[in-house]
Amino acid sequence: MRMYDLILKKKQGGELSTDEIRYMIEGFTEGSIPDYQMSAMTMAICFRGMTPRETVDLTLAMRDSGDVLDLSGIKGVKVDKHSTGGVGDKTSLALTPIIAALGVPVAKMSGRGLGHTGGTIDKLECFDGFTTALSEEQFAGNVNTIGIAIAGQTANLAPADKKLYALRDVTATVDQMSLIASSIMSKKLASGSDAIVLDVKTGNGAFMKKLEDSRALAKEMVSIGTMAGKKTVAVITDMDQPLGRAVGNSLEVREAIDTLRGEGPADFKEVVFALGSQMLMLAGRAADEKEARALMEGVIEDGSALDKFAQFVRAQGGDAAPVYDTSLLPVAGKTLEVTAKESGYVHRILAEDIGIACMTLGGGRETKESAIDLSVGIILEKKNGDAVSDGEVLATIYGNDDAKMQAAYEKIAHAYEIAKEPAAFVPVVREYIF
Ligand code: URA
Structure with a gap:
């Protein structure tokens, strides 16, 4: 078999066999298939797509590229959660300690x-010393003892996806349904949990911009999970504006901590509670959504979710002091305000542009090797539906470099759509796919 022939086949719209997909993923993982051939393949997939059978084969080949954890020794239903990716999406940071504080083990990649x-890993690195490079024993051990572990792919879990993810990130090949579904589900199937809750984003800042595409992605992932014997539910949530008010690593960590203290923004809390309810119901910890929500409110009010977060940070080598004093988190040295040029109501905040503005500030990667600046970001002072007056502050930029901040300013000013008439309310949780 030759990778060249497989690229040509896909370029011409052909369907790859199970063996061809295995050959490609095994070769790419061990290094005999180079990045440039795999990049050509992913671009061909972007143009030609994959059948549901090819997508399942790709998922299973990536799952089997490394270890598949067996957490059956840990009692209770282990739940995992994953987002298809959004702007301001710090959901895992608040959600996982809430669920773990309720006694449901969380094993997350x-x-x-x-x-x-x-990404969650970048955000967690705001805590000095924190690592997601856990061995299989540490991962399972932490789930067993403190009820929560978050691993990166260094633990030899789905290494093919780790390599492919980094390549797609810098070759404009992220937003393809089969590539996203197989990427997410290969990790989820490798990490040993019994139940999976998927947060499928929809809208301008999501990889799937249209609701029908997000729905198709959700259905595809739920069917892969179910076929692999895992209870799987997807929640489709809004990404037509960033989630919450904070965008940028340390600012998002602060907002997640505020939420664990009961002081977070309403849209963010709603996504956390919608996903959390599904996790608690899948784990058999709550009978229905009403009970699940009451339980989650309880661990926020009594401080046990915040304490669980600190315990988790410490267990993975991090300094947990910022959990109780967010002023210790890294924060950029300079601020710049973006102000409204007219009065009216905010109708849309182009989330993708806000995400790109954050990257421009240094908060994201331009190449696989780029280092990121954890301290930069944006606070959205106004969100969809808010009334604004001419000259009022729409957003505050936190940066370390004047030229980058100016470039971010232009992007953010353009991202806000303001109109005279009040904006219709759009719920942040759109649909459930079971
Ligand atoms: N999240 C992932 O893990 N993979 C993708 O492809 C997109 C979002």
């Missing part, structure tokens, strides 16, 4: 930022 969207 996370990624780094992808394209214009942020």
